[in-house]
């Protein structure tokens with residue numbers, strides 16, 4: 263039993279005060295970040311800090327960014343991945359929701375970007391065989407098979423021969439996708455057969471980095 267000279271209780275009080283001070287500092291930082299304007303979507307994971315996403319960025323995105331090439335992103339949201347595509351000479355950002363396009367424009371509004379509101383699976387105002395690199399993350403995980411098939415048919419029109427398409431999709435062979443009711447019924451097997459049926463050649467796949475989804479890269 264500690265005697266009356268013990269510092270135990272004052273130490274405990276000081277530890278509590280330090281914790282409280284750091285909580286106040288954390289709240290102040292969070293409010294400041296909010297006021298500065300954080301990118302919509304970072305709550306799903308920041309590719310700067312989440313290892314699996316950093317891997318996707320470093321292997322499937324950054325090596326393809328070239329100033330002399332044109333890129334197209336489907337379902338950009340607030341720009342969580344768009345920011346890595348800004349180095350392309352021309353960047354089409356295509357989304358079904360006008361509100362989301364407005365949000366993206368608030369974060370990134372560059373002269374070399376084209377903001378396109380589509381009808382769910384198409385690429386209005388994008389020329390035939392004009393795209394070197396096509397990317398989508400976090401959008402196809404919610405799209406049902408007929409919409410994905412529609413997109414693949416339209417991608418065949420806009421992607422240059424030899425160009426690269428990288429699509430992130432729902433993988434219901436994984437438990438975390440099975441538990442997520444907003445994820446569509448898709449698997450690597452289904453995705454492969456849709457991609458091949460649309461006339462593409464599969465170049466690379468990642469079915470292990472993410473817990474609820476997979477990535478496929480293909481060309482024609």
Ligand SMILES: C[S@@+](CC[C@H](N)C(=O)[O-])C[C@H]1O[C@@H](n2cnc3c(N)ncnc32)[C@H](O)[C@@H]1O
Nearest residue numbers: 303337338339342357358359362382399400401
């Ligand atoms: C979960 S958010 C992901 C946003 C962003 N790519 C990211 O990873 O942070 C889904 C995005 O897909 C868009 N989207 C949903 N259905 C779409 C469709 N049929 N065609 C194009 N975009 C669609 C949404 O508006 C939104 O931008």
